[in-house]
Amino acid sequence: MSATGIVVAGLRKRYGATLALDGMSFTVRPGLVTGFLGPNGAGKSTTMRVILGLDAVEEGTALVDGRPYHRLRHPLNHIGSLLDAAALHPGRTARHHLLWLAHSQGLTARRVDQVIEQVGLTPAARRKAGGYSLGMRQRLGIAAALLGDPPTIMLDEPFNGMDPDGIIWMRGFLRSLAAQGRAVLVSSHLMSEMQDTADHLVVAGRGKAIADAAVADLITAASRNRVTLRTTAGTHAMRVLAHAGATVTATGRDTITVSGLPAERIVALLGKNAVPFSEVSAHRATLEDVYLELTREAVEFRATTPAEASR
Ligand SMILES: Nc1ncnc2c1ncn2[C@@H]1O[C@H](COP(=O)(O)OP(=O)(O)OP(=O)(O)O)[C@@H](O)[C@H]1O
Numbered sequence: 001m002s003a004t005g006i007v008v009a010g011l012r013k014r015y016g017a018t019l020a021l022d023g024m025s026f027t028v029r030p031g032l033v034t035g036f037l038g039p040n041g042a043g044k045s046t047t048m049r050v051i052l053g054l055d056a057v058e059e060g061t062a063l064v065d066g067r068p069y070h071r072l073r074h075p076l077n078h079i080g081s082l083l084d085a086a087a088l089h090p091g092r093t094a095r096h097h098l099l100w101l102a103h104s105q106g107l108t109a110r111r112v113d114q115v116i117e118q119v120g121l122t123p124a125a126r127r128k129a130g131g132y133s134l135g136m137r138q139r140l141g142i143a144a145a146l147l148g149d150p151p152t153i154m155l156d157e158p159f160n161g162m163d164p165d166g167i168i169w170m171r172g173f174l175r176s177l178a179a180q181g182r183a184v185l186v187s188s189h190l191m192s193e194m195q196d197t198a199d200h201l202v203v204a205g206r207g208k209a210i211a212d213a214a215v216a217d218l219i220t221a222a223s224r225n226r227v228t229l230r231t232t233a234g235t236h237a238m239r240v241l242a243h244a245g246a247t248v249t250a251t252g253r254d255t256i257t258v259s260g261l262p263a264e265r266i267v268a269l270l271g272k273n274a275v276p277f278s279e280v281s282a283h284r285a286t287l288e289d290v291y292l293e294l295t296r297e298a299v300e301f302r303a304t305t306p307a308e309a310s311r
Pocket residue numbers: 015018019020038039040041042043044045046047204
C-alpha cells in the first residue's frame with residue numbers, strides 16, 4: 001500500500017449563519033485506524049463530504065494521496081468511503097448493487113464476490129437490499145468502499161445498527177484493514193468501540209480538531225496521578241488523605257478518587273490511621289473520560305428539560 005492517506009488543513013465553511021468548519025486540520029496516516037469523534041454538529045460529516053469533494057469550502061485544503069479528490073484520475077482506487085448506509089436501491093440484490101458499481105469502475109464480477117466474502121455477506125448476497133437490517137447495509141456499504149482496493153478507507157458511523165456480533169466483527173475488520181497498511185478514518189459516537197479499535201484519535205468540536213493524538217497518549221494523560229480507593233469509611237479516609245495533601249473526591253457510594261499521592265503512600269496512610277479499605281488501584285481513564293473532558297466546552301446541543309425547551 002503506497003499511499004499517504006488524508007491531509008486536511010485549515011478547512012473553513014459556513015452554512016448561512018452557522019460556521020460548520022472553523023480551521024479543521026488533521027492527518028489520517030497509513031497503517032492506523034484513526035477515530036473521528038465529536039458531539040453532534042461538530043463538523044465530522046461536513047469534513048468527510050469535503051474530503052470527497054461533495055462540499056466546497058471557503059478556505060483550506062483536503063488532500064487524498066496528495067491531491068484534492070477531483071484531481072484524482074481514478075478516485076475509487078485511492079479512497080473508498082461509506083457516508084450513508086441507507087442510500088441503496090431497495091429492489092436490487094446486494095450482488096447486483098455491487099456489480100452495477102463494479103461495472104462503472106471497470107471491475108470484474110470476481111472482485112464483487114471477493115468483497116462480498118470479505119464483509120461476510122455471501123449468504124445474503126442474492127437477497128434484495130430493501131430487506132436488509134441496518135447492520136447488513138453497513139456491510140454492503142463497506143463492500144462497495146473496498147471494490148477498488150483503495151489504500152484509504154473512510155467510514156461515517158459504521159457501528160450504527162450493528163448487533164454485538166457485528167460490532168466485534170467490525171472492530172476486527174477495521175484493525176485488519178489498517179494491518180494491511182491502509183489509512184482508515186472512522187467516525188463514531190461509541191467511545192468504548194473506539195478504545196478497542198482506534199490507534200489515533202481526532203476529536204472535533206465546533207468545527208475544529210480539539211485533540212489529535214495517539215489513543216494511548218490521551219489515556220495516559222487523563223489517568224495521570226489518580227488512584228481509586230474503595231472504603232466503607234469514606235469520611236475518615238478523606239480526612240486522612242486531605243491532611244496529607246491529596247485532593248479527594250467521592251465518586252461513588254464506596255469509592256473515592258484521590259490525586260496528588262501515589263498508591264503506595266495512600267496504602268501506608270490508611271494502614272497507619274486504621275482506615276479499612278478493600279481496594280486501592282491506579283485509575284485508568286477510559287476513552288469516555290478523555291472525550292467528556294475534551295468536549296465539555298464544545299457541545300453544541302445540550303440536553304434541556306421540557307420546561308427549558310418550551311420557554
Ligand atoms: N446542508 C446543511 N445546511 C445547513 N447547515 C448544515 C448543513 N450540513 C451541516 N450543517 C451544520 O453544520 C454544522 C456541522 O454539521 P455536521 O453534520 O458536519 O456535524 P457532525 O459532527 O457530523 O454531527 P453529527 O454527529 O450530528 O452527524 C452543524 O451546525 C450543522 O447543523
